[in-house]
Amino acid sequence: MNNKVAIRRLATGVPGLDEILGGGLPEYSFNLIVGPPGSGKTTLAHQIMFALATSERPALFFTVLGEPPLKMLRYQQQFSFFDLSKINESIRFVNLSNEVTTGDFDQVLARITQEVEAYSPGLVFVDSFRSIMREAKNSPDSAISLQQFIQQLGIHLSGWQATTFLIGEHSSESDAHPVFTVADGLLSLEQSVHRNSMVRRIQVLKMRGQATLPGMHTFRISSSGINVFPAALVLDDSGTASEAPALPRSTERLTMGVPGLDEMLGGGLPSGYSVLVAGPSGSGKTILATAFLTEGVRLGEPGVMVAFEQTPSQSRTRTIDDMVRAGCIGLINTRSLDLSIDEIVQNLIDVIHQMKAKRVVIDSLSGFELAIAPIFREDFRESLFRMVAVLSGIGVTVLMTSELEDRYTDLRFSPYGSAFLTDAIIVQRYIEIESRLKRVMAVVKVRGSAHCDELRQFEITGAGIVIGDPVREYEGILGGQPTQTSVADTVE
Numbered sequence: 001m002n003n004k005v006a007i008r009r010l011a012t013g014v015p016g017l018d019e020i021l022g023g024g025l026p027e028y029s030f031n032l033i034v035g036p037p038g039s040g041k042t043t044l045a046h047q048i049m050f051a052l053a054t055s056e057r058p059a060l061f062f063t064v065l066g067e068p069p070l071k072m073l074r075y076q077q078q079f080s081f082f083d084l085s086k087i088n089e090s091i092r093f094v095n096l097s098n099e100v101t102t103g104d105f106d107q108v109l110a111r112i113t114q115e116v117e118a119y120s121p122g123l124v125f126v127d128s129f130r131s132i133m134r135e136a137k138n139s140p141d142s143a144i145s146l147q148q149f150i151q152q153l154g155i156h157l158s159g160w161q162a163t164t165f166l167i168g169e170h171s172s173e174s175d176a177h178p179v180f181t182v183a184d185g186l187l188s189l190e191q192s193v194h195r196n197s198m199v200r201r202i203q204v205l206k207m208r209g210q211a212t213l214p215g216m217h218t219f220r221i222s223s224s225g226i227n228v229f230p231a232a233l234v235l236d237d238s239g240t241a242s243e244a245p246a247l248p249r250s251t252e253r254l255t256m257g258v259p260g261l262d263e264m265l266g267g268g269l270p271s272g273y274s275v276l277v278a279g280p281s282g283s284g285k286t287i288l289a290t291a292f293l294t295e296g297v298r299l300g301e302p303g304v305m306v307a308f309e310q311t312p313s314q315s316r317t318r319t320i321d322d323m324v325r326a327g328c329i330g331l332i333n334t335r336s337l338d339l340s341i342d343e344i345v346q347n348l349i350d351v352i353h354q355m356k357a358k359r360v361v362i363d364s365l366s367g368f369e370l371a372i373a374p375i376f377r378e379d380f381r382e383s384l385f386r387m388v389a390v391l392s393g394i395g396v397t398v399l400m401t402s403e404l405e406d407r408y409t410d411l412r413f414s415p416y417g418s419a420f421l422t423d424a425i426i427v428q429r430y431i432e433i434e435s436r437l438k439r440v441m442a443v444v445k446v447r448g449s450a451h452c453d454e455l456r457q458f459e460i461t462g463a464g465i466v467i468g469d470p471v472r473e474y475e476g477i478l479g480g481q482p483t484q485t486s487v488a489d490t491v492e
Contacts, residue, residue, distance in 0.1 A: 007209060010163060013051020013081065014044065016228030016346070020202070020217050022210035026184065029208070030158040033167045035189030040200060040221055041167050042072065043079070044189070045125050047225045048165070050081045053090040057122030060115060061093045064100050064128055069093040080224045092119060105149035113156065121162050126153070128168040154182035184208040190216075197338035197373040202228060218340035229342035232390045254359070254397055257295025258288060260467035261426075264443045266451040269424060271358075273447070274388050274398040276421075279428030283439055284460050285401040288426070289361040290319050291464050292399050296359040297328045303359035304330040304351050306344075308367030330355040338373040341383040345390055352396060360391060364401040388421050423447040428458075431471070440471055 009024030018024045025031065025048075035041050045061075053059040063069055073093075076082055087093075094115050099108045116124060157164040166183070180186065186206040192199050200219050204212040219228040253268030262268040269275055277285050293303040305320055323329040330351040332344075352360065362368060369380055376383060391398050400422070425444040430437045441458050443451045454470040 009210075010052055012048045014047050014226050014228060016217070016219070016230050017202075017226075019230045020204055020213040020228060021185075021207060022204075022212045025163060026207075026209060027163055028161060029184040030154065030164045030182065031166070031185035031187065032180065032183045033165055033187045033189070034169065036169060036191065039189040039191045040219070040226055041169075041189055042127060043076070043221060044187075044226050045127060045165055045167050046076050047079070047081050049091060049123060049125060050083055050086060052123055052163070053086055055090050057090075058119060059091045059123035059125065060119055060121040061091065061125040062112060062115075062127065063093065063095050064097065064126070068097075069095055078223070092121075109149060109152060109156070112153070116160055116162070124157060124160065124162045124164040126157075126164075126166050151182065158182060158184070192375060194374045197375075199338060199340065199373045199375050218342050220343065229340060229346045231342050232345040232386050254301075255295050255299070256288075257291035257293075257298075258465045258467065260456070261288075261441075261465075264441075264452040264454075264456065264467075265424070265446055266449045269397065270446070270449065271397055272392055272395055273423035274392060274400065274421070275424040275426060276400050276402055277426045277428070278402045278404045280404060280430065283428035283430065284458070284465055285403075285428065286363055287460060287465055288428075289363055289399055289401055293323065293329055293359055293361055294319060297323055301358040302328060302330070302355045303361065304332065304348065304355060304357045305361045305363065306332045306348060306368075307363055308334065308371045330357060334371060339371050340376055341372060341387060344368075344372070345387055348391070349394065352391075352394065358396060360396050360398045362398065362400040364403055366403045385421055441467065 008027040009018075010027055011024050012018055012021070033041050033045055049059045049061065061069075063072065073087070077084065094111075096108060096111060099111050112126070154166070157166065183206065185204070185208065188203045188205050190201050190203075192201075200221065201216040202219050203216050204214075213230055215231050217228055217230050219226050252271040253262075253265075254271055255262050255268050256265070277288055279285050289305075293305060296303045305324075320329060320331070324331045332347055332351060348360070351357070365384070369377060372380070372383065388398060388400075424446045426441065427444055428439060428441050431440050432438070439458050439460070440455045442453070442455045445451070457468040457471050459466050459468070
């Protein structure tokens with residue numbers, strides 16, 4: 001016999017929020033939405049209200065000493081979630097400024113109770129309880145103290161057969177109030193500005209009766225309202241968060257679209273692997289990436305290109321543009337400088353599912369670093385790990401390009417120390433042969449697979465990359481003496 005009480009969860013209508021809440025808002029729960037001015041508290045409350053309010057589940061929105069309802073609605077109607085037909089039908093606004101300014105909290109509580117009993121709402125919002133606390137400092141003592149009022153308000157909100165929300169600015173002063181203990185759920189919003197970028201984040205500090213997604217999650221406010229980007233987590237086979245991705249299990253190998261490269265890789269790139277193509281400017285990284293996507297389209301495997309370069313039109317080939325127009329390739333092309341890894345990963349996953357993509361190209365890691373907000377750049381290495389792990393977890397094969405400085409005496413695969421994150425590495429570089437710069441390519445590693453370790457000269461022609469014979473001898477340092485070399489000699 002199951003004696004558990006089934007609690008219905010309500011979909012908030014805010015993309016990504018239900019996921020971090022653990023499936024939605026518990027019906028009849030009492031929730032707090034806190035954060036500094038401008039962080040999006042009222043917008044979040046309105047978006048939830050317009051999504052949930054119906055004639056069977058009407059909403060009451062109490063305004064205190066903040067914006068008057070008409071002024072607030074003037075701005076809120078700019079969002080696409082705003083539905084004018086619901087105003088005064090399934091949504092009603094009540095202004096409590098007159099009651100609050102008297103300092104008589106008994107009167108404020110009585111007015112709220114009166115409206116709730118008369119309207120029988122399924123949703124109740126009070127914006128904002130911090131305004132009540134500020135006003136209390138300038139008002140004579142009432143029959144009940146401010147602390148008693150907040151506690152009684154919380155108990156009343158919890159006791160009504162309604163899903164309720166108390167909205168207010170978060171401060172150390174408010175931490176001690178009993179309402180934080182009475183609340184079933186606590187959502188904390190914050191925003192930070194660094195130079196020309198702004199990052200907004202949300203955290204579920206408390207949600208009784210269900211497992212929430214821990215940590216800070218970025219969100220963006222656009223014309224459609226708030227969009228939350230849950231932190232990308234690596235999950236194991238049981239769906240539990242894991243610190244490291246599982247190795248790909250498929251024995252299938254993908255062809256790269258460059259004659260001779262599959263042989264160098266030991267028979268192609270194992271499906272589900274991530275490969276880093278590193279090389280100096282002009283060495284042919286994007287051309288190789290284009291061949292990888294083109295080969296996938298030829299075999300009926302759609303792909304996605306993520307372009308982070310500052311000049312997107314120059315970072316793509318005409319072939320990619322043609323495939324994008326034909327609907328064979330999905331393109332994520334952004335020049336925004338305030339993205340988070342979670343937003344990038346979420347957008348990428350959405351396009352992957354939409355395209356049913358099997359191959360992904362990220363061009364390039366240096367552009368990726370510039371695209372994310374400065375606040376996240378200190379953790380860029382961790383961000384790369386999470387992105388690669390999540391993409392590998394959904395079964396796509398990932399090719400990333402990385403700009404490197406070729407000093408001709410040693411070689412760094414990436415300035416981010418990210419080589420260990422990938423399953424395979426292909427390096428491109430220049431050498432001098434008979435007073436001419438020539439391009440060479442080598443496969444540095446293919447995890448769990450034998451591969452060729454030779455340096456091979458290649459050319460870029462109208463047909464793409466053409467790989468030639470192994471390089472036996474060359475002038476390894478510009479202006480230096482001829483010397484025998486191998487891949488191992490170039491690895492720092």
